Amino acid sequence: MHKKQISKAVINRLPRYYRYLGDLLEKDVVRISSKELSDKMKVTASQIRQDLNNFGGFGQQGYGYNVEYLHTEIGKILGLDKKYNIIIIGAGNLGQALANYVDFERRGFYVKAIFDINPRLVGLSIRGIEIKNIDELKEYITMNQVDIAALTVPKAKAPQLAADLAKWGIKGIWNFAPTDLHLAEDIIVENVHLAESLMKLSYKLSEKNKANDK
Numbered sequence: 001m002h003k004k005q006i007s008k009a010v011i012n013r014l015p016r017y018y019r020y021l022g023d024l025l026e027k028d029v030v031r032i033s034s035k036e037l038s039d040k041m042k043v044t045a046s047q048i049r050q051d052l053n054n055f056g057g058f059g060q061q062g063y064g065y066n067v068e069y070l071h072t073e074i075g076k077i078l079g080l081d082k083k084y085n086i087i088i089i090g091a092g093n094l095g096q097a098l099a100n101y102v103d104f105e106r107r108g109f110y111v112k113a114i115f116d117i118n119p120r121l122v123g124l125s126i127r128g129i130e131i132k133n134i135d136e137l138k139e140y141i142t143m144n145q146v147d148i149a150a151l152t153v154p155k156a157k158a159p160q161l162a163a164d165l166a167k168w169g170i171k172g173i174w175n176f177a178p179t180d181l182h183l184a185e186d187i188i189v190e191n192v193h194l195a196e197s198l199m200k201l202s203y204k205l206s207e208k209n210k211a212n213d214k
């Protein structure tokens with residue numbers, strides 16, 4: 001059977017559905033109508049129905065959505081029913097902050113090792129996770145199951161490291177360096193460009209200020 005192509009916009013909204021449903025579960029909410037979910041999320045009820053219809057609906061007429069079921073199913077679509085081993089390349093400010101964040105584990109993402117080039121950092125531990133010398137990276141990847149590499153190195157170092165990671169078999173790169181990586185198509189890159197997000201905020205603020213000045 002031909003698999004239906006899910007649009008990027010829908011995929012982008014799924015983590016937010018997942019988060020809201022997780023919050024509802026924590027409050028022991030058993031079911032929710034698309035209208036209630038829509039009021040909470042400030043997304044139209046028809047948008048919610050349309051989005052979820054992409055995956056077979058999940059809802060029942062007159063009943064709404066079973067929160068736990070929907071949360072589990074969206075989790076499966078997002079691949080959150082699996083465990084992922086992460087390594088962090090670059091143990092500076094951002095790399096250390098990521099390694100210190102325990103909540104990723106709750107979602108199935110486990111930071112297993114951190115690598116850096118700076119001998120003053122190598123050998124230290126963050127939350128019990130050892131910072132290894134970057135020279136050990138290839139061997140580590142060969143000997144261990146690594147699913148995702150977070151790149152938190154300076155921009156100039158990122159492309160070469162990304163190419164090495166890809167060559168050594170890493171399929172998922174979580175890139176925080178403010179540069180675009182050009183890798184083979186089977187390597188999945190998710191960019192987290194914080195400064196670009198800040199620029200969007202700045203744009204919106206300046207638009208608002210312009211409107212107020214009128």
Ligand SMILES: NC(=O)c1ccc[n+]([C@@H]2O[C@H](COP(=O)([O-])OP(=O)(O)OC[C@H]3O[C@@H](n4cnc5c(N)ncnc54)[C@H](O)[C@@H]3O)[C@@H](O)[C@H]2O)c1
Nearest residue numbers: 090091092093094116117118134152153154155176177194
């Ligand atoms: N800190 C933030 O809030 C922030 C925000 C937006 C973007 N970024 C981006 O994230 C990246 C990291 O930022 P940061 O603030 O953590 O920088 P940082 O200078 O604190 O840390 C970078 C680390 O990478 C290491 N490194 C350099 N070359 C390496 C190599 N070849 N192999 C392994 N490790 C290497 C350095 O020794 C250092 O420990 C940068 O690209 C930065 O632009 C950071």
